[in-house]
Amino acid sequence: MKRQRTDTSEVWPRMTRRAALLGTVQLGLMGVLGWRMKQLQIDQADQFRLLAEENRVNMRLMPPSRGLIFDRNGVPLATNEPVYRIVMVREAAGDPHEALARLAAVMPLEPEAIQATLDEMERVASFVPVTVKDRVSWDDVARVTANTPALPGITAEVGLSRHYPKGADTAHVVGYVGPISDYDLSQIEDPDPLFQIPKFQYGKTGVEAKLEEQLRGQAGAMRIEVNSVGRVMRELSRDEGAAGADIQLTVDANLQAYVEARMAGESAACVVIDCASGDLLAVGNAPSFDPNLFVRGISVADWTALNENIYRPLAAKAVQGAYPPGSTFKIATGLAALEAGVIDPNETVYCPGYTEVSGTRFHCWKKGGHGNVDYNDSLKYSCDCYYYEVAQRLGIEAMSQMARKLGVGVRHDVPMSAVAEGKAPDPAWKQAQFNDVWRVGDTVNASIGQGYVLATPLQLAVMTARVATGREVTPRLVKTVDGAEQPSGAGGPLGINENSLRRARASMFDVVNSDRGTAFRSRIEAEGMQMAGKTGTSQVRRITAEERARGVSKNEDLPWERRDHALWVNFAPYDNPRIAVAVVVEHGGGGSAVAAPIGRDVTLQALYNGFPPLEAYPAERREEMAQMQVRIRALMDGQPVPVFERA
Template sequence: MRRPPRDTEESVRCITRRSLLMGGVMVGTGAVLGGRMRYMQVDQADAFRLLAEENRIKFRLIPPTRGLIFDRNGTALAENEQIYRIAIVPEDAGDVEMVLAKLRTLIPMTDEEVEEAVKDMRKASPFLEYTLKDRLTWEDVAKVAVNAPALPGVTPEVGLSRVYPLSEELAHVIGYVGRVSDYDLSKLENPDPLLQTPKFQIGKSGVENKLELPLRGKAGNKRIEVNASGRVMRELGRQEGEAGADIQLTIDHGLQDFVQARLEGQLAAAAVVMDVRNGDLLAVGSAPSFDPNKFVRGISVSDYKELTENKYRPLANKAVQGLYPPGSTFKMVTVLAAMEAGVVTAGEHFSCRGHKEVAGRKFHCWKRSGHGAMDLHDAIKNSCDVYFYELALKAGIENITAMANRLGLGERHDVPMSAVARGLTPTKAWKEANYDQGWVLGDSLNASIGQGFVLTSPMQLAVMTARLASGTQIAPRLIKSRDGIEEPIIGTDPLGISPTALTQIRKAMNAVCNESGGTAYRSRILPREMRMAGKTGTSQVRSVVVRNQDVPWEQRDHALFVGFAPYDDPKYAVSVVVEHGGGGSTAAAPVARDIMLQALYGELPPLEAYPSRDRWEVEQMRKGLKLRGNTRVKGSDQA
């Protein structure tokens, strides 16, 4: 059937429109392709010519800038310094040993350094950048840059290295960084590719280790162009990484400086200062100390041997990992356990004849002639052992240990420092499990005066004292903020201990320091508004009782003291342990008093704050202190 003329004309018009549309699309596409071809062949001719000449595009990781660490007032405790270094990529270098031989003619490199470099590069991936030498002078870097065409794969760079400006003062708290080891990598399931970079440094101890991830940040990357001979031609682009977080500690650098200097004269000692209101650790001292910068730069064998073979253990943070029998500083725990169990009252008396006989064995008081009738107040003031033996028989070890735990003993506190110890607050089940023996009454008597199985750290003793002073479950806090964001305060809830019992304990601790006859009366603070309350302790390290001066240093008793001040409005708690220092009243209490006065005044206090008989000795002590800062004497122009 023949189509009508009108339908034919409509079909022709439709085909014409489609042809024009398709033609337009084809012309447009051709124009775009032509423009692109011109851009690539004319405008980008030089770039593609270089790429065509056997050049290669490679990606390199950009190590992030490690976060800084500050004290509570903004003083830098760990920062990064700019250094010059020489790096090599084995894959680009080709004959690595030949390149190293040429490089040795330009910069100083020992045979040992060359051997170590070759060994490390063989173990690592060939495309990873390896730092051959760092901390070079500008002249050395300039020599390498000038001779770059003859050194394939070698690049002079400006880098960053960790530095601790206060050196030994905060070594145990801050810790240090060091090279990633195979052991470090073995502990990680999916290690960051950055850690596989030879000689990359990570936190090895202290805050540097415990806050490694936030301090490290995230790596960036860059695209570089390398020619056929392995020489870097240019950088084509980069994606910056994420710098590590800046950490602000609760530590007060000025107080820490004084604490560390005051401890250095004690051979081996530790001290902790804690704010009882918020748990801030204001100072954490451990003596002797060490220079963490040596570990960053690569400590020598002789220096490391000197540290590890030192009998005073400078590498150990005695404040948190040192465990000691608390001695008489534990007696407040025993009293509170007995009072909370309802087996004794503050006014109840027990007679001390110099010993307590249990199961045919005599348990002696430190005062062999005895103290006579003792109540709670006098027993703590005079540190009468027999009084606490009586309480132990009534309260039992389970109640004593439960109270110790409530006061922070036997607990691994969550602070970012290395090897934080849990300590030991024993129970009957613990002894059965560990010694396969039953608990005996003698164990309870020993525990009641902080001997026997009981072990505590200076950190735990500071927490115990802060809880006694505040009546709260306050916990230690070392990190004040991260990138300006404040960390929470933990443990402000009440302890749940009778306020009356706590008041009796505080009054007795006040008597220890401020009443004539108290075991720490000689170490009292004179200004009434700053009076310190405390407790001395002496813990035995040998079973045979002999005079400390008659035995070697390592067999002498440990000296301890705990205290808080001001008595009427507690702000700070302090604990001091002097290893093998002898008596707590003579070795530890004077140190604690000096530290507490420094915390209260914020600078060296006036001599008038000390008893008159001690002022000359205090003045001589100050002259011998090796303070780093310009610490001033209160009310004086004397530095």
């Protein structure tokens, strides 16, 4: 059978189109290959020549600039200062023992630093730079730089390190940073890549710890080219990352310094709160410590001295310390009784010096008693027996409910370390805590701020501000974050009858300004500056019947740790409250003798925004206060603070 002849006139166009398409594709591929060969052989020839000579490109994390911390007036409280350091990359240095030996021949290097570097290198990847020595001199930097060919993998760098200009004055508020530890890393669910950087500075306490994420910022990256001996040839690219947020606190650095100086020589705490906004103007703790010691790496001797000091300089007593509030708690007990209607303000209760409850005697602080006292007298004279009677009518639930409404037994949300909750106890709490029933004696004890009741100086300041204003004042420590104003702590109505609050304020005024008030010696004479307050003394030991029979030992005759705590709260001015103050002096003795004078002086300093005129003090105190002001000015100017010693 003959094959049918194909018509070439039909086939030829199809062949031509296919050939053209194939040729186009081939030409395109050849063009791409030619362009890529030109790029590799001509445009990037230098780069690949360096790589051929065993150069490599490294990526290094760049720590961002940590956010700054300021006081309410813009005074720096935490800054960054440039420092020189010597760093080493193990994969570029070779044998680390030999490399460190060569470095030790160039600059002073302690055996401890060598061992610490070797230990650190075991923990991190070989390409991660390890700090061999921090805060080195310019001479050391010059020697290392001059000997770079003999020190592969070892370079001098300039970085930023934290510095606290106000030192001990703001140590407990601002806190401090230190090298991040294995323990720190174990507490973090999703560690930041920055934490790979050895000795990366991480917030340990205070605002530095609580606002770590905002202050830290975001890491940058630097792409660098190094040769076969680790010398940096050039920087290829850089991403600066993002600096941390700047934080402005509500504290006033000058007032804070005054508070610290005024408490020098005591183991104490003082809180000053703005009644209008809830701003914490000062949060003082004594004794204090220099936070810069921790940034630089605290020595064993310094750590031991701080950690073993019985006056606990490392503790932020103003927020961590939970103390029996003593007679300052009578403010809460009295308001609860007025609100519940279990007392008439004009009704009198007889005080013979003790009250018998269920076969047990509960004593008043005044051995002979106060006689007949009404509500106003009960606060003015601080009569215990009055509150023993009130407590039995009132019950613990109403008392504790009022305490919590006033801010006692509530953990306030401030960015400081280990903020305590305190205790406003009730039967359910005791059952859960001790598997025991609540007894009437517990209620009687609680009515005068003893027994299970505990309060921090911060809570006592909040309580006083709420009584002064009738609002639910909430403490605020952070004023702005990167310029953005934070919510005010002014608060809404407290929900307590204004008549009850007026009676409480008037009685607190008489505590200070009546010649029979327990704080009369600490009054303010300046017109329009008068304050209202309440003294408190809380026992830390049980006084036995035998001791009462032979005479109760005076505080000054007891060892320091067995003496009573001295407490004081106040607000001022009385007619237009601007600030509230709380003071606790550990084992200070009587609140009227020790804590109230501190509160008065701090109040005047806050109201006058500086040292007040001597005319603001009672005439009999002016010479004493003139000498006090000279001493405090010297302390605020940086002269050594006396070591705490109490006979």
